[in-house]
Every structure is written in C-alpha cells, then in structure tokens.
Amino acid sequence: MRTISDTIRRLNKQQSVLSNGSANNRGRLSPLADFGSNPGQLRGWTYLSDKLPPDAPLVVVLHGCTQSADDYDVGSGWSLLAERYGFGVLFPEQQRTNNPNLCFNWFSTSDTTRGEGEVCSISQMVETLLKNHRIDRTRVYVTGLSAGGAMTASLLATYPELFNSGAIIAGIAHGTASTIPQAFDRMRGHGLEDGAALAAHVRQASSHKGPWPKVSVWHGTADTTVDPINMEAVIGQWGILHELDRPASKSTLDGHQVRKWQNADGQTVLEAYAINGMAHGTPINSRGENAVGSARPFMLDVGTSSTWHIAQSWGLIGKSTETAPALNPTAGLYSVSPDKQSGNSIKNTIENALKSAGLLR
Incomplete structure (x- = not known):
C-alpha cells in the first residue's frame, strides 16, 4: 500500500506533466506562416x-477533436521520431472560429472539395514546405485521428498526386457525409x-486517374464513437480504387488482427489493423x-x-542519430487501462489516488 507521502509525490509529478506537457515536446513545433491564401483558415x-x-520525407499529421497540434504531437511522438530518423513533420491545426470542438470539418463539402476550404489550406502548407525546404515530393505522407x-481520407481523395501513402486512424471514408446529421x-x-x-466519390474528387496512394487503416474494436464498420467502408473504398482481386493475407501484431492486400505487382497497397478492445483513439x-509517445485522452496506451x-511501413525508420532524445520521455505517467481508455484523464487519476490515500471521499 502506498504511503501518503509517496502518493503526494506521484501526484505532484503527474500534475507537473499535465501543466507542462512533455519537457522534450512542449515548444518543439514552429509556426508556419505565409503558406498561401488559406481558404480554410x-x-x-x-x-x-x-x-x-536532403530530399527528406514529410509526414502530415492531423489531430482529432478537442486536440491541438502540440497535444497530438506529445501523445503520438511524431516529432521525436522525426528527429531521430531524419524526416519532417507538418501539423495543420484547427481553430475554434471554424469548429468549436476543434474538429476538422470532414463533413463539410466546402472544406473537402479540391481547391477549397481546409483541404486546400493543407495542400498549400505542403506545397510551401516542398518549395522552401529539402523535402522529397515523392515521399509525402498523411495520417490523422478521428476527424x-x-x-x-479526404486529402487522399482530393489531392492524391500529393501523397505517397496515408494512415486513417478511427476515421471515415471520404464523401460519406455533407451535413452534421449525416456525419453523426x-x-x-x-x-x-x-x-x-464510395470509390466513385474519390474518382470524382479530382482529375487524377492513378496510381492511387497506399492506405493503412487503424481502428479499435471497442470504439463507440466511430463504429468499427467504418474501417470496412474505408477498405471497400480504396480496395476498389486499387483494383484488388487478391484476398487479404492475415496475421497478428501484438495479438491484434492485421489484414494486408497486394496489387497485381505484389505490392502491399492496403492494410488494416483492428486493435482488440481499444476504444476511440490512437494506439x-x-x-x-x-x-x-505518451498516453493522454484519446492517445491510448495499448502496447502497440x-x-x-x-512510420516503419512508410520506410521512415532507418539509422538513428546519436543525439536523438528518448522517444517516450513521459513513459508510465499516462498509463491507460484498455477498459477505461476513452474517459480517462489526469483529473480522474488524481481523484482516484486521493481516494485511495483516504484524502478524498
């Protein structure tokens, strides 16, 4: 049984992390200015x-609702991985003036149409980095959680020539909704x-005729926010675009089901990871x-x-630099049990610890 002094020490340590974020991550990101007309604001x-x-890869990372770019970076560890393995990261960030819950407006036609709104703003960010930095145009990738x-999915559909591959985490296929009721x-x-x-929505989103970006799909089997059936919809959408006629190969990763589909040339162009028992979030x-990375709301420490x-599937994991920082500087401070992932918070952790110590009823 923990002593009161030990409990207080641990609470002070956790509160410090809550207030300051990861000491290695907070303030790591730099603002990107003057990247175009920015119609999505x-x-x-x-x-x-x-x-x-020279010719470094670039990963575009999109946060989920209620999150910021910095918040998602601390949880996912993308910038730390980028420093260790030598690639760039771009974090587009939503503003409350566009969406009070900081969700990207994936259900708004004006934000998911090529040349308009948020997808256009993000494409302008990418083009600016390609122009001004040592980025390999053939190695641009995109990933995001939830919204x-x-x-x-909409970026892969509206600007398919811009992205080599994409990873959709707890997301939804492009073109499925154009109103908030439809989104729900x-x-x-x-x-x-x-x-x-669904594939027709992608074909209609641009004049691109292929080849299409490779797609990776991740989803928790216990997700009650975005039903896991949406994973199958994304698979159906991109499977037809890639003209897949081979059955998926099946394997496991840390006990979770993995399906991979190959094209006629034997290349894996579509893969799906079903994370057993995981709620809504990024594993x-x-x-x-x-x-x-480190666990926090919607960043779920499930051991995978x-x-x-x-990053490994995109060929980004290579030889690390000698001065690279630890990839998980807050390991153990945000531990989340699989059955309480979606609602866990530091506040709950503190209250539970105080109750255990007899300091709160």
Whole structure:
C-alpha cells in the first residue's frame, strides 16, 4: 500500500506533466506562416530539424477533436521520431472560429472539395514546405485521428498526386457525409454506401486517374464513437480504387488482427489493423521496444504504437542519430487501462489516488 507521502509525490509529478506537457515536446513545433491564401483558415506548425537531410520525407499529421497540434504531437511522438530518423513533420491545426470542438470539418463539402476550404489550406502548407525546404515530393505522407482521420481520407481523395501513402486512424471514408446529421449517422455506422459508390466519390474528387496512394487503416474494436464498420467502408473504398482481386493475407501484431492486400505487382497497397478492445483513439506504446509517445485522452496506451508501425511501413525508420532524445520521455505517467481508455484523464487519476490515500471521499 502506498504511503501518503509517496502518493503526494506521484501526484505532484503527474500534475507537473499535465501543466507542462512533455519537457522534450512542449515548444518543439514552429509556426508556419505565409503558406498561401488559406481558404480554410487553419494554422500550421512544423518540426524540421536543423539536421534534416536532403530530399527528406514529410509526414502530415492531423489531430482529432478537442486536440491541438502540440497535444497530438506529445501523445503520438511524431516529432521525436522525426528527429531521430531524419524526416519532417507538418501539423495543420484547427481553430475554434471554424469548429468549436476543434474538429476538422470532414463533413463539410466546402472544406473537402479540391481547391477549397481546409483541404486546400493543407495542400498549400505542403506545397510551401516542398518549395522552401529539402523535402522529397515523392515521399509525402498523411495520417490523422478521428476527424483528422476522416480529413486524411479526404486529402487522399482530393489531392492524391500529393501523397505517397496515408494512415486513417478511427476515421471515415471520404464523401460519406455533407451535413452534421449525416456525419453523426456515419459515425454510428448508419447509411454507409458500398465500395463501388464510395470509390466513385474519390474518382470524382479530382482529375487524377492513378496510381492511387497506399492506405493503412487503424481502428479499435471497442470504439463507440466511430463504429468499427467504418474501417470496412474505408477498405471497400480504396480496395476498389486499387483494383484488388487478391484476398487479404492475415496475421497478428501484438495479438491484434492485421489484414494486408497486394496489387497485381505484389505490392502491399492496403492494410488494416483492428486493435482488440481499444476504444476511440490512437494506439500507442509508451514502454519497451518500439515505445514512442505518451498516453493522454484519446492517445491510448495499448502496447502497440501506431506511430512506430506506420512510420516503419512508410520506410521512415532507418539509422538513428546519436543525439536523438528518448522517444517516450513521459513513459508510465499516462498509463491507460484498455477498459477505461476513452474517459480517462489526469483529473480522474488524481481523484482516484486521493481516494485511495483516504484524502478524498
């Protein structure tokens, strides 16, 4: 049984992390200014190391609702991974004037149409970095959670020539909703179209005829915010675009089901990770091998790092630099049990610890 002094010490340590974020992450991102007309009125943040090699890859990372760019970076560890392995990261960020809950407006046609709104703003950010920095145009990737995952799907649809690959985490297929009521229906898994109709939405989103970006899909099997059936809709949408006629190969990753589809050339162009028992959020691993990031609301420590595995599948994990920081500087401070992932918070942790110590009823 913990002593009161030990409990207070741990609470002070956790409160310090809550107030300051990861000491290695907070303030790591730099603002991106003058990136175009910005019709979506978004903000942009970057992590571009001084040691960025020539022709470096770029990863675009989209946060979920209620999150900020910095918040998602602390949880996912993308900038720390970028510093260690030599690639750049771009974090578009929503503003409350656009959406009170800081969700990207994936359900708004004016924000998911090529040349308009938020997708246009993000494409302008990418083009600015391609112009002004040592970025390899053929190695630009995009990933996002929830509303950011849905916006990832829309970016892959509206600007497919811009992205090599994308990873959609707890997201929704492009073109499924154009109103808020429709958005809630799709999140519940209602009214989803078949693969052919979903693929048509992507074909109509630009004049691009292929080849199409490779797609990775991640979803918790216990997600009650975005029904896991949406994973199958995304698979159906991109499976038809890639003209897949081979059955998926099945394997496991840390006990979770993985399906991969290959095209006629034997390349894996579509993959799906179903994380057993995980609620709504991004799967991370803050301990042991391949640990990166730290758990916090909607950043769920389930022992599997989507950040690491996504980066690895994109060929970003190579030789690390000698001066690279630890990838999980707050490991253990935000531990989240699988059955309480979606509602856990530091406030609850503090209150529970005080109750255990007899200091709060």
